[in-house]
Amino acid sequence: MSNTGKWALWALMIGTAGLATAAPRMALAVMLPEIREQLELSLFQTGLIWGADVLTGVVSSVLGGTLSDRYGARTSLVVACIGTGFFGMARGLVPEFGWLLACSFLTGPFINLIPLNLHKAGAQFFPRRQLSISNAGVSVGMASGFMLGAITAATYLSPWLGSWRLVLALFGSLGILFGCVWLFIPKRTGVDRVAEHAAGHNFTAGLQHVAKLWDIRLMTLANFGYGACVNSMLGYVPLFLRNVGWAGPRADLAVSLFHVASLVATLPFSVWSDRSGHRRSFMLAGSISLSLATFAIPLVANQSVFAVMVVAGLMRDAFMSIMITRLMESEGVGPAYAGSAMGLSMVGMQLGGAVAPAAGNALAALGPGRPFQFWSLLALSAAALFWLVGDRRGPEDSAS
Incomplete structure (x- = not known):
């Protein structure tokens, strides 16, 4: 593929991540009140x-990763994007809770496959030395979409x-x-190249292979927290801030700042991790900063919430980019098993x-800050597990 074609596909990956995946998810969050x-x-x-859509994504990630390899x-992106759009539109037609829950469940198998396959597409036409840049593009798209959904959905579009x-x-x-x-x-771009390579494999062979890898097991457990x-x-956060007296647009601004910080920091942190080779340090920093900021949200007052949300979001999408790059660098993975490895690891998340x-919401009956304390402990457990994952840099091979 030409250099121009490679970066054009990279731009398409960014747009797909932002507008087909992240923006509708965050729009739902800020419109929940x-x-x-x-x-x-x-x-x-x-x-x-x-x-709900995340729960059904648990099953679809495993099956979808294997299907993507095959x-x-x-x-996979064609099916995932169209399915996400169809059932996402259907959520707007529902008359009551049961139907909304059902449509959210049905959205899950599709919307959760989009980022997975975008990362896999990048692994197929970017050389290994640019893998973090490829993955960072997806993360930039996600951060942009989250920010767009948070700023516009409830305050302007609705x-x-x-x-x-x-x-x-x-x-x-x-x-x-x-x-x-x-x-x-x-197809000559090579985005479906691995499908031909894996066509003769047993359907579950890729999943069985990556499930034996120690790094994949650890990262799956860490991703849960x-x-x-x-x-x-x-x-x-939008519900919590409204309940303590914040106006709707101000509460949405707090969430938007999370994604602004993430968007600004994604590429610098990703490039830094490429140059240093210390993926684990960035995964630890992302988990610990998220844990501390989440714990602090109900403890701070007024404008300080904005600063805490910036700290929480600073490494969010950089974390995803670096974590997925480290996943692909694991011994025994590579482009051929990238879909299965990401699918299994994303099950935990x-x-x-x-x-x-x-x-966590159920704990709000014990106090409005209890949910944040519970979720903070889960992020801290992720940091403990990421500590056990070593740094590994693969050979500087090229994608052809």
Whole structure:
């Protein structure tokens, strides 16, 4: 592939991550107070809605990673983007809680496959020495989409369009659009190259292979705590701040600052990790800073919340980029097994992100700060597990 074509695909990866994945997820988070009021949901039911698509992503990540290794990233992205858009739009048509929960569950198998396959696509047409840059592009797209969803969905789009339902329909249509764009990416780019390489493998061979790797096991467990904390905290902060008297736009600004900090820091931290080779140090820093900031949110007052949210978000997407790069650098993985390795590792993150919101929200009955303390401990447990993962730099091979 030409150098121009490689960076054009990189730009498409950024757009897909931001507008088909991150923006609709964060839009749902900041519109939860409006949805909760209109559908008369309890705090526990609100937590279930926020975690539902992540829960179904637990199963889809394992199967989707294996399917991606077998059929290729491009084909998987077409299906994932269109499925995300369709069921995302359907959430805006629901009459009550049960239907909203069902549509959120059905969105999960698709929306959670998009980042996985974007990272795999990058591994297929970027050389190893640029792998962090490739993964950072996906993280930049995610951070941009989270910021866009947080700033615009509840404060601007919902009043302008007249309903949270139409906001979900708008973002759903963007998912379908990106699916159609990936459909027309020619196979000669190499984005489906691994599909041919793995076509003769048993369906579960890749999964069985990566499940035996010690690094993958450790990172799967660590990702449970990290994913539980970051997903739960981001879903709860808008509700928490409104409940303590913050105006809606001000509460949304706090969440937006999390993603602004993440967006600004992603590329510098990713390049720094490439040059130093110390992936573990960055994973530790990301987990510990998230834990401390989450614990501090209910303890600080007024403007200090903004500073704490910046600290919490500073390494969020850089962490994802570096963690996935370290995953691909694990002995026995490489491009051929990247989908299976990411799928299995993401199971931990998605399982944590699915069960922890409702579990933490239930603790709010004991005090408004209890959920933050619970999620902070989970992030700290992730740091302890990442400590056991060593640094490893693979050979400087090239993607052809």
